[in-house]
Amino acid sequence: MKTTLQIDIKKTEKSKLPKTDFDNLVFGQSISDHMFVADYINGEWTDFRIEPYTPLSLNPANATLHYGQSIFEGMKAYKNVSGEILLFRPEANQKRLNESAERMCIPAVPEEVFMEGLFQLLDLDRDWVPAKAGASLYIRPFVFATDDYLGVRPSEKYKFMIFTCPVGNYYSKPVSVKVESKYTRAIEGGTGYAKAAGNYAGSLYPALLAQKEGYDQLLWTDGKNHQHIEESGTMNVMFMIDDTIVTAPTNTGTILKGITRDSVLVLAKEMGYKVEERFLKVSELENALKEGQLKEAFGTGTAATIAHIARINVNGVDYTLPEIPGNAFSNQVLRKLDAIKYGLEEDTHGWIQKV
Structure with a gap:
């Protein structure tokens, strides 16, 4: 340059x-x-x-x-x-x-x-x-x-x-999360998509309440009626339901356009996985947990890269996810991202710049 x-x-x-x-x-x-x-x-x-x-x-x-x-x-x-x-x-x-x-x-x-x-x-x-x-x-x-x-x-x-x-590492172990049904992080027309200091200040109190109950993070829901999953406190969030990766879209102005999120989705499509960028209903998440359809849940972000979720609280009920095997998508994509970031694998996307 x-x-x-x-x-x-x-x-x-x-x-x-x-x-x-x-x-x-x-x-x-x-x-x-x-x-x-x-x-x-x-x-x-x-x-x-x-x-x-x-x-x-x-x-x-x-x-x-x-x-x-x-x-x-x-x-x-x-x-x-x-x-x-x-x-x-x-x-x-x-x-x-x-x-x-x-x-x-x-x-x-x-x-x-x-x-x-x-x-x-x-x-x-x-x-x-x-x-x-x-x-x-x-x-x-x-x-x-x-x-x-x-x-x-x-x-x-x-x-x-x-x-x-x-x-x-930002997280030393898989995290526990709670679906937030009262407080709101962002709403359409607001500043949710911006990395503005005030967004994080406003999220601290609800997150603190969840931490006192034994959870590491919240799963934020939409500000209108709390029926759809948006993102987590420090990261975007993805769910593997059966064989499909589901994650919230970023075109509503309420969700941060995560760079790790985008990278994971690019790699997922190249690896042959089905990807749906849509809002996941809280009721759909709850049903997937009850029926054993939720295979993986994880956050994506610069600090955490991939943060596995081990426990999800929905409507006051804790659901423990199965242990994630080494060949699970989240582990595969974590290894691939790390290989690119540390120069162990060819960067075919133009993502890496040398200093």
């Missing part, structure tokens, strides 16, 4: 690498040395820089703190056997960030700014990409309003940042 973007780089004087335990990584706790920063001022993105990771100084009247103009992305980088750094579908994250930006009245981040900032940051912090199988470098691009103004209007200034952290 040719670029004329000038990025000022200030390296840290003391790396945190020697004190980082790469054998015991807790998701999101070990932050790499540097971060990329750009500011939106007077109608343009400017002041591109990479600097040591450090806390921010915010005015108490900062617009984001009061009115929630904030969006983010999640993506990963991997290291192959040759030590090269591989990025999985970064252009999809850049496009989705700008879809979120439009909905939240935030100026779009140009592709050049996103990609060049990302690549130079990863090149500088390449030693932070874990070489251990199953580990990766999680990447968090985000944008937030920086006006210091107590008025309900779009901010005139913004900050775009990227920082990274080495991570292991």
